[in-house]
Amino acid sequence: MRAAVYHGPKDIRIQEVDDPRIEEPTDVIVETITASMCGSDLYLYQGEVEEMVAPGRTTLGHEICARVVEVGPQVSRFKVGDRVTFPYSVSCGKCVACEQGQTAHCETSGKAIYGFGVAFGDLGGSQAEMVRVPLADGHLVHVPDSISDEAAIFLSCNLPAAVIAVDAADVRAGDTVALIGCGPTGLLAQRLLNHSPAARVLAIDPVEYRRQAAAELGATPLDNDENTVEAVMDATGGRGVDTVVEFVGRGPALSLAAAITRPGGIISGGGVYLEQDHPTSLFDLFFKNLQLRLNGFANAAMGLPRARQAIEGGLLDPTEVISHRVSLDEFPDAARAFSERTPGTHKLLITP
Numbered sequence: 001m002r003a004a005v006y007h008g009p010k011d012i013r014i015q016e017v018d019d020p021r022i023e024e025p026t027d028v029i030v031e032t033i034t035a036s037m038c039g040s041d042l043y044l045y046q047g048e049v050e051e052m053v054a055p056g057r058t059t060l061g062h063e064i065c066a067r068v069v070e071v072g073p074q075v076s077r078f079k080v081g082d083r084v085t086f087p088y089s090v091s092c093g094k095c096v097a098c099e100q101g102q103t104a105h106c107e108t109s110g111k112a113i114y115g116f117g118v119a120f121g122d123l124g125g126s127q128a129e130m131v132r133v134p135l136a137d138g139h140l141v142h143v144p145d146s147i148s149d150e151a152a153i154f155l156s157c158n159l160p161a162a163v164i165a166v167d168a169a170d171v172r173a174g175d176t177v178a179l180i181g182c183g184p185t186g187l188l189a190q191r192l193l194n195h196s197p198a199a200r201v202l203a204i205d206p207v208e209y210r211r212q213a214a215a216e217l218g219a220t221p222l223d224n225d226e227n228t229v230e231a232v233m234d235a236t237g238g239r240g241v242d243t244v245v246e247f248v249g250r251g252p253a254l255s256l257a258a259a260i261t262r263p264g265g266i267i268s269g270g271g272v273y274l275e276q277d278h279p280t281s282l283f284d285l286f287f288k289n290l291q292l293r294l295n296g297f298a299n300a301a302m303g304l305p306r307a308r309q310a311i312e313g314g315l316l317d318p319t320e321v322i323s324h325r326v327s328l329d330e331f332p333d334a335a336r337a338f339s340e341r342t343p344g345t346h347k348l349l350i351t352p
């Protein structure tokens with residue numbers, strides 16, 4: 001099959017690799033209908049976590065809509081031809097972690113993530129023509145006819161992450177919410193916040209076209225620069241926002257959240273933090289009695305049913321954040337534009 005293989009920072013090449021095959025009786029093989037690139041892929045794509053990848057072998061991608069083409073002998077819930085998606089991490093549905101709802105920490109899969117390098121199970125990614133799905137009965141999901149191929153992509157990661165983070169933000173009537181990070185997941189969160197009792201949302205992003213996109217969905221846009229804290233304080237009578245929903249996953253974003261949240265407020269983090277150290281002041285968190293609720297290592301299998309309901313119920317149409325649709329051959333150039341935040345680049349879909 002053909003796959004997008006990581007060779008080095010910003011160097012992805014389309015090449016022939018071995019077809020995935022059934023290795024365990026609980027495996028399913030799927031053929032990719034549509035895949036995509038997630039903001040969290042950028043850590044690997046940009047070479048920020050080189051120890052996690054195997055250049056020349058690792059394929060990326062953990063978001064998919066696919067069709068089942070082969071089924072292991074112990075798989076009971078799926079048959080050839082089924083249209084499916086998976087949450088980005090592999091979970092068995094039976095271990096203690098899964099029973100506790102911590103499906104990203106599945107003890108059976110060992111926290112395996114599709115297309116996230118050797119550190120997370122060394123599984124093939126969705127940016128390829130086919131993918132092996134281990135423990136299929138535990139986490140693979142049928143896509144109902146009411147959900148399109150393109151909408152199904154968002155069930156793997158972005159929309160469950162947005163649902164989980166907005167829920168954890170515990171928004172109350174009249175709240176002022178700060179949304180930090182207006183990439184695709186941030187924009188989906190903005191749609192969800194429009195249905196929350198929040199009085200207003202301040203959308204913070206250093207990239208003009210992204211915060212403009214949030215503004216078009218109803219947020220008040222704010223640049224992320226040296227004046228952001230002052231601007232938020234000006235907008236909130238000097239008190240700060242009631243709750244923050246964050247999708248950046250970098251130290252400065254967490255520091256900003258701590259600085260702009262009112263005493264007793266909530267920071268709901270949906271971002272992926274792979275840095276070992278960051279400069280957020282524990283004193284700031286302590287002195288304001290802030291509640292830090294990190295769910296960036298999202299239990300997507302748990303959030304997925306509600307994400308599906310949000311689409312089916314017409315709460316939002318996630319496909320509105322798609323800006324680019326490319327073939328596998330066009331993907332290396334499109335990935336570069338995505339990583340460089342070329343104006344107008346939101347969600348990038350790949351159709352192999």
Ligand SMILES: [Zn+2]
Nearest residue numbers: 038040157158
């Ligand atoms: Zn993702």
Ligand SMILES: [Zn+2]
Nearest residue numbers: 092095098106
């Ligand atoms: Zn498990």
